[in-house]
Amino acid sequence: MTDVEELLKRQSRWQKSRASLSWPAKIRIAAETREDVAMFRRLGKPLQRPVTPPGRPRV
Amino acid sequence: MRDVAVLLNDLKSSGIVLDYALFGAAAQMRYTEPVATPDAEVLVVVPSPGRLDMLAPVYAFCATRGFVPEGESIRVGAWPVQFVPVFSPLTEAAVRDAETADFEGVPLRVVRADYLAVIALSVARGKDFARVLALLESGSVTRDEIGRLAAAHALAEAWVRFESRFLDD
Numbered sequence: 001m002t003d004v005e006e007l008l009k010r011q012s013r014w015q016k017s018r019a020s021l022s023w024p025a026k027i028r029i030a031a032e033t034r035e036d037v038a039m040f041r042r043l044g045k046p047l048q049r050p051v052t053p054p055g056r057p058r059v
Numbered sequence: 060m061r062d063v064a065v066l067l068n069d070l071k072s073s074g075i076v077l078d079y080a081l082f083g084a085a086a087q088m089r090y091t092e093p094v095a096t097p098d099a100e101v102l103v104v105v106p107s108p109g110r111l112d113m114l115a116p117v118y119a120f121c122a123t124r125g126f127v128p129e130g131e132s133i134r135v136g137a138w139p140v141q142f143v144p145v146f147s148p149l150t151e152a153a154v155r156d157a158e159t160a161d162f163e164g165v166p167l168r169v170v171r172a173d174y175l176a177v178i179a180l181s182v183a184r185g186k187d188f189a190r191v192l193a194l195l196e197s198g199s200v201t202r203d204e205i206g207r208l209a210a211a212h213a214l215a216e217a218w219v220r221f222e223s224r225f226l227d228d
Contacts (some may be wrong), residue, residue: 026093
């Protein structure tokens with residue numbers, strides 16, 4: 001197994017272990033990360049637009 | 060979310076909504092690991108479902124409590140809350156059969172795992188399929204239970220396709 005595979009397995013185990021937290025604890029985690037997730041989504045949007053203006057050939 | 064629970068119970072006891080149940084990602088987290096979600100989604104049964112402004116009394120009630128609109132939601136503490144009137148026999152049944160959970164000492168009605176899975180199956184976006192898989196993996200619902208509920212709501216074919224795509228070897 002490569003280091004990356006081992007890292008991903010560890011990450012997956014850790015993430016699944018969080019299912020055993022109490023529901024209010026999980027809701028608090030989701031609330032704390034909500035603003036960050038929204039920010040990343042906003043940052044991602046401009047990347048989906050065409051880089052060059054319409055009608056101008058791309059270099 | 061405790062403030063959300065208090066508000067929802069007040070909406071129900073005041074007769075503004077006949078019933079409600081939390082659904083979507085916030086409800087899913089009862090069973091699975093935490094997941095990212097922009098808001099808390101709540102199914103509501105309103106007294107006048109045919110009106111175009113059927114949610115106006117809900118928004119007006121929230122305003123009297125100091126909770127103001129934020130986009131399509133009402134901001135309650137840390138959470139934008141999106142009120143979704145029941146829109147099908149499946150969502151009506153999901154509210155009717157919802158469980159009453161305890162959220163930090165406040166009762167909060169929540170859609171059951173099997174209904175969460177079948178609602179997700181009916182919506183059928185990528186993240187909804189991921190929700191079905193997460194619920195199955197959590198052990199909160201079985202394939203048989205989803206299959207039975209899906210068949211009761213004309214989603215048997217969608218469930219067979221899902222099983223074939225994601226579960227069968």
